[in-house]
Amino acid sequence: MSLTTRFTEAIGIEHPIVQGGMMWVGRAELAGAVSEAGGLGIITALTQPTPADLVKEVERARRLTDKPIGVNLTILPSINPPPYDEYRRAIVDAGVTIVETAGSSPEPHMEMFREHGIKVIHKCTSVRHALKAEKLGVTAVSIDGFECAGHPGEDDVPGLVLIPAAADALSIPFIASGGFGDGRGLAAALALGADGVNMGSRFMCTVESPISQTVKERIVEASELDTNLIFRSLRNTARVAKNAVSDEVVEILAAGGQFPDVQPLVAGARGRKVFEDGDLDAGIWTVGLVQGLIRDIPNAGEVVRRIVADAEAVLRAKLALFGEPAVAPVG
Template sequence: MSILKTRFTEAFGVEHPIVQGGMQWVGRAELAAAVSEAGGLGLITALTQPTPADLAKEIARARTLTDKPFGVNLTILPTISPPPYDEYRRVIVDEGIRIVETAGSNPEPHMDLFKEHGVKIIHKCTSVRHALKAQRIGVDAVSIDGFECAGHPGEDDIPGLILIPAAADKLTIPFVASGGFGDARGLVAALALGADGINMGSRFMCTVESPIDEAVKKAIVAGDERDTELIFRPLRNTARVAKNSVSTEVVRILNEGGEFADVRELVAGARGKLVYENGDVEAGIWSVGLVQGLINDIPTAGEVVRRIVTEAADLIRGRLAGLVAADPVGVA
């Protein structure tokens, strides 16, 4: 049963205004299905799958775990050898997916096929100006990523407390707030600031169904809000990752005038994948947000969703409602 109705839940046909972030190596069928089964919106990460055919199999696997709506994240990044985006798009459409989260580059070249087949598009943005452009080109919703987020926060360094209401003042389409969210207090705050829901990555990464090694989850629980590192700042391609010996070395090299070639081997995606597979949190670069300072357990994804929406409703009905005087004196 829907406890909190927003423009996002109405437009995307989900019970609760909670979206699971599309995380590389993490957004697999078991996690996406668990989030959706609990009434949120789970996302399979397309490029975690080695080929478009593998993505089709992963979608089919998710459908054995839930009959509720789930989506696919398609991250579009400029690269020397781009993946076959057109084939991944075709699989998404052919498999009957009706919700796509795009991220990275401008989604416009990818939208015609999706729109033709009734696919709703959520585009992840790190600034109000990018969100307004996404709205102009016709996306159905945006996800606003504040500076607190894991992964790429953009180069403006604007935290959610400012970015979310700034977006609310200018957008007319629904939007969800991302970066720094992990509990009911965050959801209530996001709604108060004008968002229609929240997107959570690190919180869902630290759940039973998250397909990463238990040692990584325990590291998130043990970590606090100070235990992240901003890498690639001098290259203006900032990324927030876990603080470890590798990320600290990357920062040192680049701050001393090094170039990407000097850190290429340290930040290789294969090394980061091994962190998740083997649980050696010092093996490479891996993403986590400031919100790890609020993560103290490893529950099921369903428990996360239910706990957040129930506690959020209690906060709104209880503590916040109780702050308003029944008959304010002197208020016109």
């Protein structure tokens, strides 16, 4: 069974389920498993230390599946920015046909991607940014609600409002991100007008996810209350796991501190140690509110298959409320 939407048809996959690009998490094993199950697995470009390593990582993923695999390219302001042009060239050289862009506008990259037939999914946090991406010619948009891990933007609009608002405004396919982790979520996203879902935290907590088992078990144990919003006063809000470090960051900034006062606490190298060593208080690490719905650590392919089956069951059950006759299976 496949679940066909405008997004699956545009991207060329079986099911409208995307594994979001996550720093230190989006590697070949996870991306390959998601794609092999019919979703879209995504390798995170900047997790790889060099553009050449990215090409090798894509090759590793292709040994796991012959189905489409995407690459995430997150563009953010930095004192020492990565060589984005070189990573973009590596994406082309690796023969990648789907790219998820995030952070800043994808405009500087669109010409090359368009020339090489690469489909772009741009991730954003507001309808106005989604409309700008549509004008730039992206194939689809991934729109992040306030529930998401990482940067939810500064509008604080949750998915229940953001998704139908996007559906009313956009002409291109779009997927919903932030707060999705099971079949109920996929069914709800489709009912609200989205063409699929993007999931990060749910795929972090799978067998193929390359992070410490301790972190995965913490996600299972945690509730939807166990996150912190940091950098609020700096208007660069990020949702991260609640731990000793993020509690301290919130406290310092609430007392009037500025970024230099917390910079040593939020260094990316410290967050990477959490994922690699399993020390939950080594640094800040991102996870979404949906962790309150995550209760196991299955294979990534099982997650895809389970969500599709459960979404179908939910939608059929709701149709029955109207006395509708049974319908043929989707796909």
